[in-house]
Amino acid sequence: GKGEYDHYMLKEINSQPTALSNTIEGRIEDGEVAFEELPAGSFADVETVQFVACGTSYHAAMYSGQLLRAAGIPTEVLRASEYEATSGPVDENTLVVAVTQSGETADTLDAVRTATARGARSLAVTNVVGSTAAREADDAIYIRAGPEVGVAATKTYSSQAVTLALLTQRLAADVPTATPADDRDAMLETLADLPEHVETVLETTTAEQLAEETLDSTSYFFIGSRLGHSVALEGALKFKEITYEHAEGFASGELKHGPLALVTDETPVIAVLTGSGVEKTKTNAIEANSRGAPIIAVGPDDNPLADVADAKLSVPETHPVWAGLLANVQLQLLSYHAADLLERPIDKPRNLAKSVTVE
Numbered sequence: 001g002k003g004e005y006d007h008y009m010l011k012e013i014n015s016q017p018t019a020l021s022n023t024i025e026g027r028i029e030d031g032e033v034a035f036e037e038l039p040a041g042s043f044a045d046v047e048t049v050q051f052v053a054c055g056t057s058y059h060a061a062m063y064s065g066q067l068l069r070a071a072g073i074p075t076e077v078l079r080a081s082e083y084e085a086t087s088g089p090v091d092e093n094t095l096v097v098a099v100t101q102s103g104e105t106a107d108t109l110d111a112v113r114t115a116t117a118r119g120a121r122s123l124a125v126t127n128v129v130g131s132t133a134a135r136e137a138d139d140a141i142y143i144r145a146g147p148e149v150g151v152a153a154t155k156t157y158s159s160q161a162v163t164l165a166l167l168t169q170r171l172a173a174d175v176p177t178a179t180p181a182d183d184r185d186a187m188l189e190t191l192a193d194l195p196e197h198v199e200t201v202l203e204t205t206t207a208e209q210l211a212e213e214t215l216d217s218t219s220y221f222f223i224g225s226r227l228g229h230s231v232a233l234e235g236a237l238k239f240k241e242i243t244y245e246h247a248e249g250f251a252s253g254e255l256k257h258g259p260l261a262l263v264t265d266e267t268p269v270i271a272v273l274t275g276s277g278v279e280k281t282k283t284n285a286i287e288a289n290s291r292g293a294p295i296i297a298v299g300p301d302d303n304p305l306a307d308v309a310d311a312k313l314s315v316p317e318t319h320p321v322w323a324g325l326l327a328n329v330q331l332q333l334l335s336y337h338a339a340d341l342l343e344r345p346i347d348k349p350r351n352l353a354k355s356v357t358v359e
């Protein structure tokens with residue numbers, strides 16, 4: 001049940017420290033990523049990687065896709081529903097990673113079937129043991145987030161992003177042409193602190209107050225660059241899904257290529273300021289601010305917009321790869337509290353289903 005919480009979504013947001021501890025458990029041994037399902041060397045034949053996913057899972061895939069490209073592995077992150085038209089040629093050295101918490105999303109299953117029929121190797125990254133994706137793919141890795149009841153994906157996003165970040169390091173180690181990131185060791189060492197940092201966010205968040213202050217806005221724009229771009233897209237998706245308010249996510253630099261026309265003093269710009277790329281976000285947020293938009297800075301306290309922002313959502317200092325996930329927790333809370341103040345049916349938003357089994 002929901003226990004002390006009004007909604008499953010809030011319970012699930014708050015269970016992220018535990019969920020992440022389970023996700024991480026035993027995944028790093030002697031400084032190396034260890035998946036019992038797939039021992040070291042399992043990916044030695046992989047030359048290119050394609051992620052296929054929908055919605056929030058797509059955003060988790062986008063996040064790790066960047067890490068994989070940084071390791072020198074050619075990577076595409078494709079919308080599962082558009083796979084047919086967007087995938088280039090694949091062969092047995094192509095690893096198609098289906099990212100799907102439910103393991104039952106029709107669009108994602110269809111993309112994997114298309115890819116395997118064309119000769120690719122498949123891997124499911126899922127929360128549900130025995131799900132269709134897990135059964136049909138050549139291999140499966142479980143994110144171990146525990147059951148998620150709310151339609152909005154929260155803890156499964158965090159557990160997916162962490163599992164995928166670990167998978168990228170496993171691939172970087174296995175694939176002969178890959179070059180593991182310089183800060184790989186620091187990244188793996190700091191992962192152990194992530195559950196505690198999420199706890200800090202949950203205990204110190206000002207998201208409820210901020211949701212109240214911005215509740216009469218006409219639109220909400222989420223911007224970010226690099227890893228922060230995917231966090232911005234995810235923030236906007238969650239916001240519209242449960243509040244029914246208009247929200248859009250953009251790459252920071254894209255704001256001035258069209259969306260800026262919509263910016264007024266009634267459109268808060270929520271700037272994700274974690275990881276690299278923050279300077280671009282700063283410049284573009286300042287541009288929006290000069291058109292009257294209130295700026296909400298989501299990041300460490302000493303972020304580059306600290307002097308300009310109208311409000312902030314703070315995240316503890318940590319490795320840039322994990323910092324984006326902390327920013328995402330703040331955005332989950334912002335969406336939750338805005339939806340709660342608007343009295344939306346948070347756990348079951350209209351027109352949506354937990355797993356989308358139609359194409």
Ligand code: M6R
Nearest residue numbers: 055056057100101102105152153
């Ligand atoms: O089960 P999946 O991860 O394949 O689901 C994909 C999307 O339908 C899902 O993430 C959806 O976008 C969420 N409800 C968003 O919160």
